[in-house]
Amino acid sequence: MTDFTMRVDQNKYLPTGSGEVHAIVTVEASGPIERAPTVEAAEIIIVDTSGSMSYDKIAEARKAARAAIDTLRDGVHFAVVAGNHEAQIIFPDRAMLVPATPESRSAAREAVTRLVAEGGTAMGRWLRRAADLFSDFQQAYPGAIKHAILLTDGKNEHEKPPEFAANLAYCAGKFVCDCRGVGVDWVVAELREIASTLLGSVMDIRRPEDLEADFRAMTQAAMGKTVADVALRLWTPRAAKLNFVKQVSPTLEDLTGRRTEVDALTGDYPTGAWGGESREYHINVRVPAGNVGQEMRAGLVRLVLPGTGEVLAKGNILAQWSDDPVQSTRINPRVAHYTGQQELASLIQEGLQARNDGDLDTATARLGKARGIAEKAGNEETAKLLDKVIEFDPGTGTARLRRDVDKADEIALDTRSVRTVRMSKDPEA
Amino acid sequence: MVSGSCPACGTLVLAGEAFCEQCGHALGVAGCTTCGAPAVGADGYCENCGMLQPSDRDHVEIELEVAAGVSDRGLRHNRNEDAMALTAAGTAADTVAVGVVCDGVSTSPRPEEASQTAVATAAAVLAKHLGEGADAETATREAVRLAAEAVAALAEKGGDAPACTYVSAVVGRRQVTVGWVGDSRAYWLGPGSEALTGDDATPGTHMLTAWLGADAGEVVPHIRTFTPDGPGVVLLCSDGLWNYHPEPAALAAVALNATPRAAAQRLVQLALEAGGHDNITVLVIPFGPGDQTEATVVFPKEQQ
Numbered sequence: 001m002t003d004f005t006m007r008v009d010q011n012k013y014l015p016t017g018s019g020e021v022h023a024i025v026t027v028e029a030s031g032p033i034e035r036a037p038t039v040e041a042a043e044i045i046i047v048d049t050s051g052s053m054s055y056d057k058i059a060e061a062r063k064a065a066r067a068a069i070d071t072l073r074d075g076v077h078f079a080v081v082a083g084n085h086e087a088q089i090i091f092p093d094r095a096m097l098v099p100a101t102p103e104s105r106s107a108a109r110e111a112v113t114r115l116v117a118e119g120g121t122a123m124g125r126w127l128r129r130a131a132d133l134f135s136d137f138q139q140a141y142p143g144a145i146k147h148a149i150l151l152t153d154g155k156n157e158h159e160k161p162p163e164f165a166a167n168l169a170y171c172a173g174k175f176v177c178d179c180r181g182v183g184v185d186w187v188v189a190e191l192r193e194i195a196s197t198l199l200g201s202v203m204d205i206r207r208p209e210d211l212e213a214d215f216r217a218m219t220q221a222a223m224g225k226t227v228a229d230v231a232l233r234l235w236t237p238r239a240a241k242l243n244f245v246k247q248v249s250p251t252l253e254d255l256t257g258r259r260t261e262v263d264a265l266t267g268d269y270p271t272g273a274w275g276g277e278s279r280e281y282h283i284n285v286r287v288p289a290g291n292v293g294q295e296m297r298a299g300l301v302r303l304v305l306p307g308t309g310e311v312l313a314k315g316n317i318l319a320q321w322s323d324d325p326v327q328s329t330r331i332n333p334r335v336a337h338y339t340g341q342q343e344l345a346s347l348i349q350e351g352l353q354a355r356n357d358g359d360l361d362t363a364t365a366r367l368g369k370a371r372g373i374a375e376k377a378g379n380e381e382t383a384k385l386l387d388k389v390i391e392f393d394p395g396t397g398t399a400r401l402r403r404d405v406d407k408a409d410e411i412a413l414d415t416r417s418v419r420t421v422r423m424s425k426d427p428e429a
Numbered sequence: 430m431v432s433g434s435c436p437a438c439g440t441l442v443l444a445g446e447a448f449c450e451q452c453g454h455a456l457g458v459a460g461c462t463t464c465g466a467p468a469v470g471a472d473g474y475c476e477n478c479g480m481l482q483p484s485d486r487d488h489v490e491i492e493l494e495v496a497a498g499v500s501d502r503g504l505r506h507n508r509n510e511d512a513m514a515l516t517a518a519g520t521a522a523d524t525v526a527v528g529v530v531c532d533g534v535s536t537s538p539r540p541e542e543a544s545q546t547a548v549a550t551a552a553a554v555l556a557k558h559l560g561e562g563a564d565a566e567t568a569t570r571e572a573v574r575l576a577a578e579a580v581a582a583l584a585e586k587g588g589d590a591p592a593c594t595y596v597s598a599v600v601g602r603r604q605v606t607v608g609w610v611g612d613s614r615a616y617w618l619g620p621g622s623e624a625l626t627g628d629d630a631t632p633g634t635h636m637l638t639a640w641l642g643a644d645a646g647e648v649v650p651h652i653r654t655f656t657p658d659g660p661g662v663v664l665l666c667s668d669g670l671w672n673y674h675p676e677p678a679a680l681a682a683v684a685l686n687a688t689p690r691a692a693a694q695r696l697v698q699l700a701l702e703a704g705g706h707d708n709i710t711v712l713v714i715p716f717g718p719g720d721q722t723e724a725t726v727v728f729p730k731e732q733q
Binding site: 003004005006007008235236237238239240265287290292293294295296297298300303311312313314315316319320322323324 | 463464474475476477478479480481504505506507508538585586587588589706
């Protein structure tokens with residue numbers, strides 16, 4: 001069984017008249033990692049087979065899909081979907097998921113070999129097809145882990161935005177989807193929207209030949225998940241205003257709008273499936289100011305299985321009013337760290353947007369400031385990617401936009417802007 | 430839950446209502462002291478407005494024939510997370526006074542439960558072992574071990590662990606045995622007043638280096654036996670007192686010329702007047718070699 005622990009980092013002391021409470025909630029799941037989990041699981045591999053995938057990309061995509069198929073644990077139900085302007089289940093030969101066995105894997109590998117690149121791109125339809133396969137499976141195996149991999153190389157061109165939005169909304173909550181963009185012609189914002197809605201990740205794969213290793217790693221990670229459909233349940237006091245709930249590690253994800261009401265004071269935020277891993281959340285709530293010495297519970301955070309209501313872990317977010325400015329003005333280091341990580345991501349995204357809009361002053365200012373934060377906070381990978389877009393002078397702290405920027409570097413910087421680093425020094429240590 | 434049922438007639442009542450609409454029963458009794466909702470959780474927080482409720486431990490005084498204790502919430506904390514116990518123990522031939530003070534760690538959940546559990550466990554264990562003729566050091570070691578276990582058992586799966594400090598004294602006819610974990614202190618006040626304990630804390634800070642709790646690891650108490658040169662007082666206290674008055678001489682000046690109860694009250698008052706930033710708990714146990722009459726020598730003014 002997977003064990004969950006929760007820890008709340010905050011400075012609970014507030015100055016008189018204030019009610020602004022920030023806390024970082026760290027959730028850790030530990031469990032049997034070496035032994036293959038016995039939980040039911042399903043995997044759908046969705047490969048872009050639009051015309052642009054021709055030549056080496058489709059060849060590498062076939063290899064990657066085969067690597068994913070090979071990594072499936074025996075008994076995991078799976079299917080392979082080929083996507084262009086429509087979605088076709090290329091394995092199995094019926095609209096259902098089948099358990100992985102030596103025979104079914106071999107048949108799936110064979111089917112993948114026959115993938116050809118032609119047609120357009122309509123990712124919402126691919127996802128809807130996957131959702132329907134998962135829904136049928138869900139009937140027989142409630143509580144199973146449901147995961148999909150989506151690979152594309154292009155823009156979502158053959159589906160109108162309203163249709164795409166409807167398809168995506170249809171899929172929400174039905175499965176977790178990790179997205180991969182290969183090459184330089186896909187749109188980061190599109191894959192981010194999919195991954196965000198379906199509680200998965202986005203990564204850029206610069207070279208098609210890197211797909212195989214990535215698919216294997218992604219499938220392995222999916223096979224390591226042991227608990228499906230976990231929710232963060234948050235109670236806040238009646239007179240409180242909940243400003244935001246964000247996942248801040250390993251990636252930034254604003255969950256505020258994803259709330260499902262449980263009762264008047266309590267809401268659930270979906271977190272998807274968990275294996276042996278750790279995630280952190282930043283919660284900001286404003287409570288009515290109290291008197292010096294009074295203590296208030298500003299939030300009760302529970303990790304729950306919404307189906308059964310079972311509480312896996314819980315923690316308190318507190319507020320206590322103090323007239324000691326030394327106590328009340330201290331900012332918790334973990335809150336400060338993740339506030340910085342959020343600022344860094346915004347600066348990068350705004351900077352790249354400004355650069356594309358031709359507003360070079362704003363772009364330089366934002367990306368230059370981001371470079372400084374990245375250096376200080378220990379975001380080494382981000383700093384390196386920023387250096388491919390700007391020239392940064394560490395002596396003066398000034399930045400200049402580079403004239404020739406590899407599109408792949410820009411995509412990598414944008415895609416990875418939501419990945420955060422953990423605090424380099426733990427103040428508790 | 431924001432609503433509950435009327436304790437008198439069982440009708441559903443809404444948060445914030447002062448009386449049951451069905452039978453008129455006053456609901457405020459069990460309600461939140463801030464918003465009035467009849468929805469205070471077992472952990473002391475109102476389930477409607479979140480405010481932590483004051484408890485009946487805000488000010489407590491206990492008195493034994495020859496010893497006394499006072500515990501107070503202080504002026505800046507919303508509740509009293511300190512706890513104390515005082516009891517007579519030992520055998521008929523050799524009666525001893527036993528005191529225990531524990532200070533709940535504010536940054537842990539349910540600290541008041543940790544301290545209460547620890548003092549109750551330790552006092553019972555000390556009384557049992559001393560009653561069976563065990564020596565004070567053995568009894569103290571056993572008391573700390575079982576108190577630590579009891580506090581560790583309060584931790585809930587997946588949450589932080591409740592925690593507290595510990596200090597106890599076994600005051601016999603000829604010797605005093607103190608045991609401690611954390612930064613609650615024991616003082617000898619009398620001829621050659623001194624602190625009997627050394628804090629388990631990073632010097633100059635309140636960062637504890639040892640405590641009772643599930644996250645404390647193995648708890649190894651400090652134990653010290655002391656033979657006073659003459660009559661005096663053993664003082665056990667939480668940091669709510671010694672933060673303001675750490676000097677043995679200053680404490681002795683207040684504690685020695687009063688009955689134990691008056692001495693404990695005065696010491697608490699002193700800490701309140703100094704700011705009362707923390708909970709304050711004080712146990713005063715007189716020491717006097719020989720019998721009870723001799724023991725009263727500690728209170729010269731009383732005799733006059």
